[in-house]
Amino acid sequence: MELLSSTKSFGGWLKRYKHESLSVKSEMTFAIYLPPQAETQKVPVLYWLSGLTCNDENFTQKAGAFRKAAELGLAIVCPDTSPRGTDYPHEHESYDFGSAAGFYLNATVEPYANTYHMYDYVVQELPHLVEANFPVTDKRSISGHSMGGHGALICALKNPGKYQSVSAFAPIANPTDCPWGEKAFTGYLGEDKATWKEWDATCLVENLVESQVEKASERLPLFIDQGEADNFLTEQLKPEALEAACEKAGHPITLRRQPGYDHSYFFIASFIDEHLAFHSNALG
Amino acid sequence: MELLSSTKSFGGWLKRYKHESLSVKSEMTFAIYLPPQAETQKVPVLYWLSGLTCNDENFTQKAGAFRKAAELGLAIVCPDTSPRGTDYPHEHESYDFGSAAGFYLNATVEPYANTYHMYDYVVQELPHLVEANFPVTDKRSISGHSMGGHGALICALKNPGKYQSVSAFAPIANPTDCPWGEKAFTGYLGEDKATWKEWDATCLVENLVESQVEKASERLPLFIDQGEADNFLTEQLKPEALEAACEKAGHPITLRRQPGYDHSYFFIASFIDEHLAFHSNALG
Numbered sequence: 001m002e003l004l005s006s007t008k009s010f011g012g013w014l015k016r017y018k019h020e021s022l023s024v025k026s027e028m029t030f031a032i033y034l035p036p037q038a039e040t041q042k043v044p045v046l047y048w049l050s051g052l053t054c055n056d057e058n059f060t061q062k063a064g065a066f067r068k069a070a071e072l073g074l075a076i077v078c079p080d081t082s083p084r085g086t087d088y089p090h091e092h093e094s095y096d097f098g099s100a101a102g103f104y105l106n107a108t109v110e111p112y113a114n115t116y117h118m119y120d121y122v123v124q125e126l127p128h129l130v131e132a133n134f135p136v137t138d139k140r141s142i143s144g145h146s147m148g149g150h151g152a153l154i155c156a157l158k159n160p161g162k163y164q165s166v167s168a169f170a171p172i173a174n175p176t177d178c179p180w181g182e183k184a185f186t187g188y189l190g191e192d193k194a195t196w197k198e199w200d201a202t203c204l205v206e207n208l209v210e211s212q213v214e215k216a217s218e219r220l221p222l223f224i225d226q227g228e229a230d231n232f233l234t235e236q237l238k239p240e241a242l243e244a245a246c247e248k249a250g251h252p253i254t255l256r257r258q259p260g261y262d263h264s265y266f267f268i269a270s271f272i273d274e275h276l277a278f279h280s281n282a283l284g
Numbered sequence: 285m286e287l288l289s290s291t292k293s294f295g296g297w298l299k300r301y302k303h304e305s306l307s308v309k310s311e312m313t314f315a316i317y318l319p320p321q322a323e324t325q326k327v328p329v330l331y332w333l334s335g336l337t338c339n340d341e342n343f344t345q346k347a348g349a350f351r352k353a354a355e356l357g358l359a360i361v362c363p364d365t366s367p368r369g370t371d372y373p374h375e376h377e378s379y380d381f382g383s384a385a386g387f388y389l390n391a392t393v394e395p396y397a398n399t400y401h402m403y404d405y406v407v408q409e410l411p412h413l414v415e416a417n418f419p420v421t422d423k424r425s426i427s428g429h430s431m432g433g434h435g436a437l438i439c440a441l442k443n444p445g446k447y448q449s450v451s452a453f454a455p456i457a458n459p460t461d462c463p464w465g466e467k468a469f470t471g472y473l474g475e476d477k478a479t480w481k482e483w484d485a486t487c488l489v490e491n492l493v494e495s496q497v498e499k500a501s502e503r504l505p506l507f508i509d510q511g512e513a514d515n516f517l518t519e520q521l522k523p524e525a526l527e528a529a530c531e532k533a534g535h536p537i538t539l540r541r542q543p544g545y546d547h548s549y550f551f552i553a554s555f556i557d558e559h560l561a562f563h564s565n566a567l568g
Contacts, residue, residue: 007546007548007550008511008513008544008545008546008550008551008554009551009553009554010554011552011554015335032439061345061346061549062345062346064348064351064553066550066553066554067348067553067554067557216414227292229292250480260292261292262291262292264291265345266291266292266298266350267292267293269293269294269348270292270293270294270295270350270351271350273351
């Protein structure tokens, strides 16, 4: 790991690092906010997954989260949103596919199958790296926005016991049934839609009913904020599909519809303190 | 005025407008945050002046100020940092002169003398526009960062009674004696350094001693935060010169040196709540 910058904020430190990732076979940058408490004790970690077009900096600069994180003694880790450094055909042409649009899955279609393994990176490699190198506990929570909200939900749903809590802002809640998801999943996973379902929060919840393998105690409640003035709400995000699946499966969900709020970081900033308190409470 | 966008944040609204400015003879964009209280009553206004390279968006996106502003019932107005729309020789070549570097003065050197009247814009035209069009009182405070900290200090010092309070983050405190100021003042005001002094906070405080015209009651205390790890501290900012002038003149100043903090918005965000509380208290 190479330290890129270290910036004091609310008595703690925001540090940016780059490192060679094994999962995605490229150099990756991530940010970690270490609250003041981390100078004398290990602190739990919230992983934040950002949305389309973002990198590790959007959340750190715009969410206004460090005041509360410093108060709660919570570290926050912000990975990038795709592998970098490759130059596949069409990889950099659109905002919703390829670079900065990794969708937190493991691609199976060449050439993306070579490196677009953001799921492995976020769920396995990054926590391993963070827990080996920083004063943090092995207690983790996960949250994110839009594409990153989708990422947070699937990471939690696919890994019972891995996270203490999960939340999302305006997640792409049913990507197998919206233009963003259909484009990305076709490009990363191919035409067989059966293979898409394991990367879709709504489908994952639906499958809970079928498999019945999970104990109720392992079912993390889904805590979601959604702005009602979000331009992407109807066509792309579809939280009502996830809500319906949860009701059918008996999976706990709190979906708060926030009147007047849009898809921006001004929306996230307005409610991030509540999400941080929710996670801190679960992290103990 | 033309509304460019309206975004809900912390129960209030961030609105961006453009308008034809008489002072600077160009189309100007500004932002105003109206807290929830503004829906039912008039609220006081804090003017925020940004630094080099900025526009109206840096503060609104990065300072994390709206949570506290919504709590306090404080509107915040963020102007741009220079006139726009002209194309003078060298106007867009460097980050520290010309566009986005108006230095909150009235230029006297052609061609800048035609339009670079950011002092008139900030002190006269913008408050007039704001108070005529929004649910705000005529109680004003002013703050800013770096070049904008310089701007806030000179606007307050030159206009006793106009503002209820003034503060600054890492201001260019003695621009007549630093490279940024020397370059800008030469370009905007010419070679005669005697004309520079009325645009320099330290010189303005020094002149208080000579003139003795101000009543002590009109002397606003200067509240300044300065990061000790700020790369620009020694060469460009020189708060010690302002502090010395204040001590000599008996002008009240609180200069807080904050260990470990740099020149970034992470520094501003860490202390903005205290500045907002300071201004809100003065605004009553």
